[in-house]
Amino acid sequence: MSQQQKPDTPAGRTNEGAPANLTHGAGASVTMPARGPEPQPRGAVIRGNHPIDQAEAAKRFMAAPEHLAMHDQRLWDLRQKRDRQKDQIEEWEELRQLASDIKTHTLTHLDTYLEMFEKNAKANGVHVHWAKDAAEHNAIVLEILRSKNAKRLIKSKSMLTEECGFREYAGEHGIEVVETDLGERIQQLDDEAPSHVVVPAVHKLRTDVAAVFARTMGTDPNDCEVTHLAEEQRDHTRPLILSADAGMTGCNYAVAETGSVVVCTNEGNADLSANTTGLHIVSAGIEKIIPKLEDAAVFVRMLSRSALGSPITQYTSHFRGPRKGGEMHIVFVDNGRTDRLGLEKFWTSLKCIRCGACMNTCPVFRRSGGLSYGATYAGPIGLIIDPTFNRHKYSTLPFSSTMNGSCTNVCPVKINIHEQIADWRRVLSENHEIPAFKKSMMKAAGMLLASPKLYRASLPVADSALRHLPRFIVYNRMNTWTRGREMPHVPKETFHQWYKKNRGKKGKKS
Amino acid sequence: MRVGLFVPCYVDAFHPEVGQATLELLERFGVEVDYPFDQTCCGQPMTNTGCHEESRATEELFVRNFSQYDYIVGPSGSCVNHVRHNFDAPEQTDDVKQVRARSYELVEFLHDILKVDAFPWAEFPHKVTLHNNCNALRGLNIASMTELREKQYSKPRDLLEKVKGLELVPITRPDECCGFGGTFSVFEEAVSARMGQDKARDQARSGAEYVTSSDSSCLMHQGGCAERLGLPTKYIHISQILNGARA
Numbered sequence: 075m076s077q078q079q080k081p082d083t084p085a086g087r088t089n090e091g092a093p094a095n096l097t098h099g100a101g102a103s104v105t106m107p108a109r110g111p112e113p114q115p116r117g118a119v120i121r122g123n124h125p126i127d128q129a130e131a132a133k134r135f136m137a138a139p140e141h142l143a144m145h146d147q148r149l150w151d152l153r154q155k156r157d158r159q160k161d162q163i164e165e166w167e168e169l170r171q172l173a174s175d176i177k178t179h180t181l182t183h184l185d186t187y188l189e190m191f192e193k194n195a196k197a198n199g200v201h202v203h204w205a206k207d208a209a210e211h212n213a214i215v216l217e218i219l220r221s222k223n224a225k226r227l228i229k230s231k232s233m234l235t236e237e238c239g240f241r242e243y244a245g246e247h248g249i250e251v252v253e254t255d256l257g258e259r260i261q262q263l264d265d266e267a268p269s270h271v272v273v274p275a276v277h278k279l280r281t282d283v284a285a286v287f288a289r290t291m292g293t294d295p296n297d298c299e300v301t302h303l304a305e306e307q308r309d310h311t312r313p314l315i316l317s318a319d320a321g322m323t324g325c326n327y328a329v330a331e332t333g334s335v336v337v338c339t340n341e342g343n344a345d346l347s348a349n350t351t352g353l354h355i356v357s358a359g360i361e362k363i364i365p366k367l368e369d370a371a372v373f374v375r376m377l378s379r380s381a382l383g384s385p386i387t388q389y390t391s392h393f394r395g396p397r398k399g400g401e402m403h404i405v406f407v408d409n410g411r412t413d414r415l416g417l418e419k420f421w422t423s424l425k426c427i428r429c430g431a432c433m434n435t436c437p438v439f440r441r442s443g444g445l446s447y448g449a450t451y452a453g454p455i456g457l458i459i460d461p462t463f464n465r466h467k468y469s470t471l472p473f474s475s476t477m478n479g480s481c482t483n484v485c486p487v488k489i490n491i492h493e494q495i496a497d498w499r500r501v502l503s504e505n506h507e508i509p510a511f512k513k514s515m516m517k518a519a520g521m522l523l524a525s526p527k528l529y530r531a532s533l534p535v536a537d538s539a540l541r542h543l544p545r546f547i548v549y550n551r552m553n554t555w556t557r558g559r560e561m562p563h564v565p566k567e568t569f570h571q572w573y574k575k576n577r578g579k580k581g582k583k584s
Numbered sequence: 585m586r587v588g589l590f591v592p593c594y595v596d597a598f599h600p601e602v603g604q605a606t607l608e609l610l611e612r613f614g615v616e617v618d619y620p621f622d623q624t625c626c627g628q629p630m631t632n633t634g635c636h637e638e639s640r641a642t643e644e645l646f647v648r649n650f651s652q653y654d655y656i657v658g659p660s661g662s663c664v665n666h667v668r669h670n671f672d673a674p675e676q677t678d679d680v681k682q683v684r685a686r687s688y689e690l691v692e693f694l695h696d697i698l699k700v701d702a703f704p705w706a707e708f709p710h711k712v713t714l715h716n717n718c719n720a721l722r723g724l725n726i727a728s729m730t731e732l733r734e735k736q737y738s739k740p741r742d743l744l745e746k747v748k749g750l751e752l753v754p755i756t757r758p759d760e761c762c763g764f765g766g767t768f769s770v771f772e773e774a775v776s777a778r779m780g781q782d783k784a785r786d787q788a789r790s791g792a793e794y795v796t797s798s799d800s801s802c803l804m805h806q807g808g809c810a811e812r813l814g815l816p817t818k819y820i821h822i823s824q825i826l827n828g829a830r831a
Contacts, residue, residue: 133774146782150757157730166733435731437761437779438772474772476765476779477632479722483731492722496670499634508634512771516635523593523629524641526622533597554770558777559808562598569596569603573619 111281112140117269117445123467128474131446132438135277145277146440152273153434155383156484163379173376174488176369177425181415187330187363188406194333198395201403208238211407215240215322215355216247218403222353224249224319230337230344231255232324233271233428234357234407237450237463252314254343256307263290269444269452272381272430277443321347323393325358326377326427327370328404334394335404336370338377338387345391352400354393360406361424373427376486380431414462419497423458425487432481432491438474447471454481458494461502469507472498533568587617588650590658590687592800593625599800605823606659606690612705612827613698617657620649627673628666632766640673651679655697656687659823660799661720662766664689669723690823691726691798695739702746705828709749712825713792714740715783715806717799718761726798730759740798740822747825755786764805780809788815798822 115138118131136142160166180187192202205211211234219227227249235241241262244251253259257275261268264286268274275283280298288295293306323344327336335356337344348354364370378387396402415421433439433453444452449460449468457475460468472495481491502508503516522528555561567575587610591603610617626646630639646667650656658664667687674680694700716738720726727738744750763769763779770776784806787795793816797803800821807819820829 129772129774132772136774136778160731160733163733437763438775441775441778441782473633473768474775476718476761476763476768476776478718478761478765480718480731480759480761483722483729496632496634499632500636501634503634504637512633513635516630516633516638520627520630520635520638520640520642523625523627524645526624526645529624554773555808557773558812559780559805560811562804562808565598565600567600569591569600570621572600572604573607574621577619 111279112138114278114282115141115443117443118448120448125467125470126448128442128446128448128470131448132442135443135446136441141277141279142441144279145443148276149434149440152383156380156431156434159379159383159385169372169376170486170488173372173486174425176364176372177487180364181361181421181424184360184363187365188360190330191328191333191363194331195404198333200333200395201401203403203405205405205407207409211238211357211405212240212243214405216244218355219249219320222320224353226250226252226314226318227320227322228252228254228315228318228347228350229322230324230339230347231258231274232357233450234324234359236267237409238407252311252318254315254347255341256304259307259311260286267445267450270430270433271428277445315346315350318351320353320355321351322355322357323347325356325362327373328358328363329367329370330363331366332394334392337391337393338389340388342389345389348393349397352397354396354400354402356404358404358406360408360411377427377429380484380486381429410462420458420462420494422489423455423494425489426455427487429486431484431486435480435484438476454491458491458498461498465507469502472502585615586654587615588653588656589617589619590623590650590656591619592658592660592663594804595659595800598804599821602659602800602821602823605821605827605829609823609827610657613700618653623649626663626666628663629767631666631670636673643671644674647674647680647683650683654686655693656683657690657693659690659821660801661689661717661724661726662799662801665719665723689720689724689726689798691740691743692724694743700743703826706826707748707830708825710793711751711753711791712744712794712796713753713755713787713790714744715762715795715797715802716740717797717802720798721759743826753790753792755790757786762802762806764802769805777809780805781813784810784813784815784817788817792817794818794820796820796822796825
């Protein structure tokens with residue numbers, strides 16, 4: 075218990091101001107300064123359909139102190155900027171309610187608004203496609219590209235295309251995909267999924283980025299200057315963009331009354347992707363529909379404030395139809411969304427506008443990195459969406475949370491995220507998707523705690539290690555408590571014993 | 585007014601002094617306090633893991649123990665929040681509903697029901713930082729939350745400000761979860777301990793000699809982390825300070 079490893083640098087800051095005795099410890103003699111930059115910790119190990127071990131990946135992330143400190147502080151800064159923005163908007167909480175209500179209304183009239191959108195978009199000269207799942211989405215997009223003999227596709231960041239595994243699919247079918255969002259491009263070059271819905275490479279240090287660029291673009295691996303890295307990427311990617319055959323974007327809002335699509339970016343790369351080639355394909359989840367343009371105003375006010383703590387994204391682009399001589403397509407994708415809509419406790423997760431505020435505020439996410447979740451959607455919102463895609467593979471994720479509720483409080487559309495995490499735990503437990511030892515432990519604990527006699531009898535094992543913690547906590551294959559913490563000190567008697575001795579069974583003072 | 589004293593399992597086993605302070609404090613205000621002998625636990629450990637059915641018998645026992653009281657008061661926001669908001673395994677009879685509605689966490693009971701305006705016996709001449717348990721904060725709303733745009737208030741702070749000599753100091757991430765999280769602390773121990781260590785460092789940097797909270801579970805976890813780090817910070821339950829503990 076005493077020879078535990080020395081704790082790492084605290085997440086997000088140095089030991090400055092902490093007592094000097096913090097620095098002693100057995101680890102001090104073996105800690106050597108790392109040679110070269112700290113290697114980037116990778117995400118969860120994917121083993122087929124086996125449940126993701128988020129805790130294992132989180133442990134590896136936390137073992138990289140520079141990455142941990144940067145990641146935690148960067149996202150905490152976003153949370154604080156978000157708080158300051160919120161404080162400037164007097165009607166913030168009313169806005170959240172309004173946004174949530176608009177989503178409730180829309181999701182409960184989804185058919186109406188989707189058909190309205192289709193009618194209006196067609197009138198604008200836009201082709202509207204319907205895909206029931208990822209495979210259909212990918213096939214539809216490929217067919218459009220082939221009809222134009224397109225070989226190179228430029229695209230802006232889209233979580234939906236990640237969800238559909240589109241990039242990989244396109245590659246397999248001879249389409250060269252070029253991501254135009256800087257963070258997403260870094261992730262593409264590193265052959266890694268985005269770790270966050272808004273800042274996809276937030277888990278990377280600048281040294282990681284320099285290494286990726288050196289490997290893929292032949293740049294100087296030792297030049298970690300951010301402006302240089304951005305410039306190199308720009309120089310490398312612009313020619314690819316200018317010679318592309320087709321463009322693709324995601325969709326933040328599909329406005330039913332106008333049949334138009336709104337895309338928000340900070341780099342203007344949706345506009346690049348949409349406008350450079352004359353062929354613009356939009357991938358949109360069916361839940362992205364909103365009834366009116368004025369509804370978009372509500373979400374536009376909340377999106378970037380929640381995500382990055384800035385009042386608005388640099389670009390809020392409205393696409394209403396193809397440019398002259400060009401083509402515009404929108405592919406609406408279900409991919410499990412209508413099934414989710416039918417889940418009584420979980421349908422409101424469809425309100426999500428992918429701002430990432432829940433990730434920024436989540437203390438587990440900040441210390442684990444988004445890739446530790448081994449799923450397209452990481453963090454709190456991921457915990458409640460991922461099991462709808464694959465209940466077994468993602469059965470462990472709802473347990474990667476303390477259910478502290480901060481995610482629910484920052485959610486701009488008021489999804490009760492932490493309550494849904496609890497509800498998922500129940501569903502998973504009832505459907506035998508939690509480990510058998512956990513289940514039998516809880517069963518034993520439940521029986522013990524339901525019987526005052528048995529429970530009391532279990533406590534006075536005063537001299538054994540079990541006396542340190544109630545049996546239901548300690549009765550585990552291994553006691554993990556002491557890896558990073560000391561045990562509570564054991565009092566000489568329980569409250570129960572004290573009361574009995576001093577107050578008597580009737581509760582009167584003796 | 586008859587109050588049933590609810591002493592959560594870990595308080596009973598590890599922090600009997602918190603149960604004692606809660607009992608004595610309530611008695612100081614003339615409250616008739618009973619300690620139902622057959623109490624064990626509120627059922628949260630099972631429910632927290634998704635095992636509601638496994639928690640049913642424990643929750644029913646809780647109701648049998650406490651159904652005859654005007655109020656049920658416990659020194660733990662987490663357990664009380666469980667009873668009030670998540671106690672759904674038993675059939676929702678009138679008894680169950682009443683027990684749920686009458687359950688109070690100590691701070692809110694002192695603040696909202698007894699409306700205490702002074703603790704003449706209490707003196708604590710120390711720098712103290714306050715930790716609000718996440719369930720007490722975001723479930724029972726004992727204080728305003730940094731995520732929301734709302735009027736600032738804090739029931740535990742209101743009470744602590746009535747203690748002579750006590751100086752409250754802030755930490756940099758006041759509402760950040762400390763990582764205890766019930767069974768999370770054992771099943772996901774690495775992240776849990778890391779969060780606790782970060783919290784303990786934040787508290788140590790604030791210059792506080794003591795951390796107080798209305799929840800012993802957070803304190804137990806944070807104290808264990810601080811001790812592992814060799815930090816000098818001491819951890820004390822709010823009931824002890826309000827009951828006149830002298831450090």
